[in-house]
Amino acid sequence: MKICVVGTGYVGLVAGTCFAESGNDVTCVDVIEEKIAALKRSEIPIYEPGLEELVRRNIAEKRLNFTTDLPASVKAAEICIIAVGTPMGQARAADLSAVMAVAEAIAKAMNGHKVVAIKSTVPIGTADRVRRTIASLTKHPFDVISNPEFMKEGAAIEDFMKPDRVVIGGSSEDAIEKMKELYAPFVRTEQPILVMDNRSAEMTKYAANALLATRISFINEVANLCEKVGANVDEVRRGIGHDRRIGHYFLFPGVGYGGSCFPKDVQAVISTAQDYQLDFTLLRAVEDVNDRQKRFLVGRVLEHFGGDVAGRRFAIWGLSFKPRTDDMREAPSAIIIDRLLAAGAQLAVHDPEALDEAKKLFGNRVSYHRVNYEALDGADALIIVTEWNEFRRPDFERMKKLLRAPLIFDGRNVYDPTTMRAHGFTYYSIGRVPVRSE
Numbered sequence: 174m175k176i177c178v179v180g181t182g183y184v185g186l187v188a189g190t191c192f193a194e195s196g197n198d199v200t201c202v203d204v205i206e207e208k209i210a211a212l213k214r215s216e217i218p219i220y221e222p223g224l225e226e227l228v229r230r231n232i233a234e235k236r237l238n239f240t241t242d243l244p245a246s247v248k249a250a251e252i253c254i255i256a257v258g259t260p261m262g263q264a265r266a267a268d269l270s271a272v273m274a275v276a277e278a279i280a281k282a283m284n285g286h287k288v289v290a291i292k293s294t295v296p297i298g299t300a301d302r303v304r305r306t307i308a309s310l311t312k313h314p315f316d317v318i319s320n321p322e323f324m325k326e327g328a329a330i331e332d333f334m335k336p337d338r339v340v341i342g343g344s345s346e347d348a349i350e351k352m353k354e355l356y357a358p359f360v361r362t363e364q365p366i367l368v369m370d371n372r373s374a375e376m377t378k379y380a381a382n383a384l385l386a387t388r389i390s391f392i393n394e395v396a397n398l399c400e401k402v403g404a405n406v407d408e409v410r411r412g413i414g415h416d417r418r419i420g421h422y423f424l425f426p427g428v429g430y431g432g433s434c435f436p437k438d439v440q441a442v443i444s445t446a447q448d449y450q451l452d453f454t455l456l457r458a459v460e461d462v463n464d465r466q467k468r469f470l471v472g473r474v475l476e477h478f479g480g481d482v483a484g485r486r487f488a489i490w491g492l493s494f495k496p497r498t499d500d501m502r503e504a505p506s507a508i509i510i511d512r513l514l515a516a517g518a519q520l521a522v523h524d525p526e527a528l529d530e531a532k533k534l535f536g537n538r539v540s541y542h543r544v545n546y547e548a549l550d551g552a553d554a555l556i557i558v559t560e561w562n563e564f565r566r567p568d569f570e571r572m573k574k575l576l577r578a579p580l581i582f583d584g585r586n587v588y589d590p591t592t593m594r595a596h597g598f599t600y601y602s603i604g605r606v607p608v609r610s611e
């Protein structure tokens with residue numbers, strides 16, 4: 174099939190590349206010329222495991238092209254996929270300006286029937302709006318399909334190639350068949366393709382993210398209570414996770430959720446509910462808990478130092494909003510770093526992949542270290558914000574020599590408190606009784 178994917182961010186680039194990998198003829202479009210020029214040279218603007226190799230191969234085998242020429246790619250395509258960003262806009266609703274601009278551009282370029290598939294996460298009713306807009310600008314026939322994306326950054330290729338399910342929203346049988354054909358190579362092990370109406374497909378994406386965010390806020394609340402009552406949240410998490418009605422996923426306490434999706438999507442659901450005079454009380458609480466949780470770790474650091482960290486130096490391991498990505502959008506590390514800097518602390522930061530992105534946010538306000546141990550040199554404590562695998566088995570004795578005191582604030586429960594006690598650390602984590610060195 175001939176496909177055009179508009180927007181070459183985390184979603185568009187992964188989707189376009191995976192569609193090419195399954196034999197389609199794919200053109201990826203973006204407005205950023207430097208990005209397209211770099212992609213043509215197989216230079217990937219983001220860190221996503223496995224992506225570079227796939228892009229390189231599909232460019233070489235001439236199934237994957239990159240361009241800024243949207244009209245030409247639309248004309249050549251049967252299916253046009255919209256995968257541009259939908260950031261939080263005014264009144265905390267999703268900003269649809271990029272989606273609508275692309276819909277208009279597609280309409281103006283049409284030269285025959287097109288399936289327009291919306292992959293961006295969009296408010297309920299957007300497919301109808303896109304349909305009206307395109308119809309007002311062209312006489313050519315078209316169908317609008319809602320095709321939300323559920324991939325996780327850091328495992329995006331795997332998720333795209335082996336999705337738990339594919340959701341296709343629409344009413345045209347031909348267009349739905351075309352989409353099913355497009356996804357057939359990815360559902361060969363019987364993952365379902367769920368066909369529904371556009372609005373249900375749009376709502377499915379928001380409901381999924383809202384529920385996952387709810388689980389995170391829930392376990393963070395449980396963690397905070399565990400600490401007060403002297404229970405261990407890790408044991409509790411295991412205890413409830415083995416219940417098949419509950420499961421183990423998204424029940425890890427930490428420094429709050431971030432990233433380009435959960436915060437804005439939870440906001441968008443609250444805002445949509447308000448549009449219909451509905452108060453989504455639960456999600457407002459989910460947000461409140463998350464805001465508080467993002468501040469929790471710094472509060473703990475301040476408490477340990479009697480409220481004064483001016484002139485103290487801290488090492489921070491992990492900056493991206495989660496491991497295996499360089500994405501810093503809404504990363505809890507940004508709030509933690511801003512608050513510590515405001516309190517007069519000096520910060521030495523390390524991340525395996527996100528240092529370049531972090532520099533755009535923090536400039537010269539912190540020092541950057543490619544090697545995790547180097548950040549520890551002369552620091553009063555280590556603060557762990559993102560649980561990269563690289564941090565799980567460090568040389569604790571080396572850490573103790575580098576740090577001014579054996580003190581760790583772990584925002585992700587990376588270590589076992591018993592091990593930390595044995596190594597002589599004072600160790601604070603989330604939802605577990607603190608360990609104090611003698």
Ligand SMILES: NC(=O)c1ccc[n+]([C@@H]2O[C@H](COP(=O)([O-])OP(=O)(O)OC[C@H]3O[C@@H](n4cnc5c(N)ncnc54)[C@H](O)[C@@H]3O)[C@@H](O)[C@H]2O)c1
Pocket residue numbers: 179180181182183184185202203204205208256257258259271274275292293294295322323324325326433434
């Ligand atoms: N990032 C994720 O893990 C994820 C997962 C599922 C769904 N989503 C949703 O997918 C959508 C895209 O997310 P993303 O993280 O890939 O965004 P992104 O910001 O990484 O990428 C968006 C791209 O669209 C391009 N763009 C903007 N306006 C354009 C236009 N008029 N024409 C052509 N290109 C244009 C931008 O230059 C950018 O390269 C969002 O709605 C998001 O909520 C994201």
